[in-house]
Amino acid sequence: MLTTFRDLFRYNIEFRIGVVLVSLIVIFSCLSFFSPYVPEQIYTVIPDQPPSLEHWFGTNSRGQDLFWNLTFAFRNTLVFGLIVAVLSRIISIVVGMTAGYLSGWVDRGLMFVNDIFVALPIFPILILFYFVLRNDLDTYTLALIMACLGWPFDARLIRSVGLGLRHREFTRQAIFAGMSPAKIMFEEHLPYVMPIIFSTAMANMIWSIGFEVTLGVLGFTNLNVPTIGTTLYWANNHSAMVVGTWWWVIIPVILIILTFIGLFLLAVSMNEHIDPRSRLRRMGGGNG
């Protein structure tokens, strides 16, 4: 695992840029722990100040310091993305590995459910949840809902790997060594699935954060919690671009784009690393 990351870091420029970008965003969001302001409070500073030495990112029309407010927003958004990624990975691993290894009617049953989830129209469902839950729809609840919707594509991918592994001779060796199906799945086969899990986790985070922003901008979420989505919602609500408080829109947009690029580069470079041929080509080129 560590050597994989070392190789990636050494030979893959995309991976390096991705790591730098994502680390910057993570550090930025961690600054929220040292914030002098409470994120929910409004009119704590003079509103509508442009970026200055005192307020690096300026202040918004609600009287909040944008720099510190955005640290909270990014923390919440990243935590949200991470929860969705982890939970949906767990579901997709369990479903994918079980379907792939046991195959037969278990596979058919699970893939039937899987295909239903693939076909679900996610956006209307999320809006429906908002109308039912209203302000109870906090970051964690939304993460849980998104996790339940975000696994089927990756489960299918993991299943296909599992199906291939099932017919390898070492799987039969493991069966005749008396290992239980669970042991074979999670000890013998899981290492082969790990690279896929990492790279899809990044893609999944982009997907879920994208949804969070969309819902936030449209106002279908708890607006008192600072996230990227709600930041943009309030900016829009106060007609930031019309009034001339451009920093309120431009800065979060730039930051979220950097986050997306960082995650995307990580996903792409890991994906390339999964295929040994493209990996060797790169490492051979890197050697000279």
Next chain:
Amino acid sequence: MSALLHVDGVSKYFAMGGLLSRTQTAAVRDANFRLEQGTPEIFTIVGESGSGKTTLARMILGLETPTEGEIRYKGNPISGLSFGAARRAFMTDVQPVFQNPFEAFNPLKRVDRYIESTAKVFRGITARADLDAAMDEALASVGLSLAEVRGRYPHELSGGQLQRAAIARALVCKPKVLIADEPVSMVDASLRMAIVNLLRTLRDDLGVSVIYITHDLATAYYISDRIMIMQKGRVVEMGAARQVLDDPQHPYSRLLKASVLSVTDAGQGNLEPARDLMEASRTALEHADASRLVEQGEGRLVRMAG
């Protein structure tokens, strides 16, 4: 004498093709043989690809269910034992050795893990010291030691060592029957005879019966007691190995023997294919439906017309 393993009229059909054009292909047709208790032997199944030898092996291991007929181990049918204590007991007695030693171990896991798991599950050993002793004993019987294998990953061992480790893995649970499907075809020439000789030692010293599946008549002649030759799922000839191979009766067996590249007249470029035997074995295959195995004395069976 009672049968240890009895393959009784076993056939296996596979459905091929799509939804509309489904056809049945017979991988194995009416195979019969038995291994006796108390007399360990090397029973060789010879055939080319598509002869059904691997399907037969998979059925004996219980990985495939016969379409017709039954395989009995110590009198009990083995089909339907997909899990539970009975299946475990069967797996303790009948163990496989696979073809490709480089594929037989998970490249990401240590080799001793499999040997240890086998000892734990099938012999119920739990204490660390007992486990080590059992593993070392099995490894010693194949010419390795626990010190050589412990903590090693598959890529750190040679093909010959891996194949021996795989055999040791099977031996840990003290099986009665070992099913070796082409165990030497992927092993390098200089290491191959070590494995073949090892199979013979297992029979003589440990009393393990070996079902040796191969396409190589020369090693078959070298180690086996009895031999069964299969052509496209049908048994065409069966009997004592030396007797059958010294004087094969069925055209297909004769063709196989004629096709073995001889090393005794090395350098003479003797490559003329046996066209007449090819023709004869093709004819025999066409008329196979109307043929049956005829007893020739001393347990020898030859497929003949009529």
Next chain:
Amino acid sequence: MQVERDEIYGIAGESSSGKTSFIKVLAAAIRPPLRVVGGSVEYNFAGQRIDSTKASEAEIKAIRWRHLSYIMQGSMSVLNPVRRIEKTFGDFARSPLGLDCRAFRERIEEHLDHLKLPKSVLRAYPHELSGGMRQRVTIGLATVCRPEFMIADEPTTALDVVVQKDVLSLLRNVQKEMGASIVFVTHDMSVHANIADRIGIIYAGRLVEEGPTRTLFTEPKHPYTAHLVASLPVIGDTRPRPSLEGRPPSLADPPQGCRFHPRCPLAIDRCKREVPPLETVGTRHRSACWRAQEVEPLVRPEATVAGAGA
């Protein structure tokens, strides 16, 4: 090492003994991360000399297929599965031959006829043919330009015994008739015994013995060859066969001196320090062993002990 005109030179070696890298050098198909460290490969095609380690891309292209062709192991990976055999012939041989459509087609049909392949294979897709048939088509593909030099990499390893003999005999006949040279690579000594004129044995990246086939099988002068030859069982002969202990060394970290010494029953101190040179030990027979004269066949050929064996 030299390959004469009109002969089949067999190269035998175990997996990872370096034979694949070696034929890549021969075929001028070296790509990074592989690099040729030293030495040269000289071809003498129709009077012009070419060094495949130094030749430019264009020069190699000019000789490829016309003078130098290959027969590969997996016929399925050479023949494009979605193209008819006819088209594949076109892809490979059309430009080297420089014929127009009609003449090219006639040439191919004539050639296939020669190989006793039915014309219908041209219209077929690779998966419609049997393994032996496919391998015959690849041989046809490699020989259609009547090259002077061919490299055959394990061409029959994936085939069944009956078909194997058939394909080998075809290859032998084509070679004899065209007077081409073939470098034939396989690990299967019994194949070498029947097809090669001379054999070179590679162990851990070095040529350890080279000589006429018959001589190598009856009077090997390198302990490794002696073991290889002795470990082949023969029908009608059940004498115990010796096996060789140990494992082939890693090429990344080969042992000092003679690379075979850790497994060699004849090893002496000198073997551990000095690399034995490839020296002549008989007619066209060279061996790289300090004790070449003391090497004895491990199992006498059947003929000399008839009656005593079996």
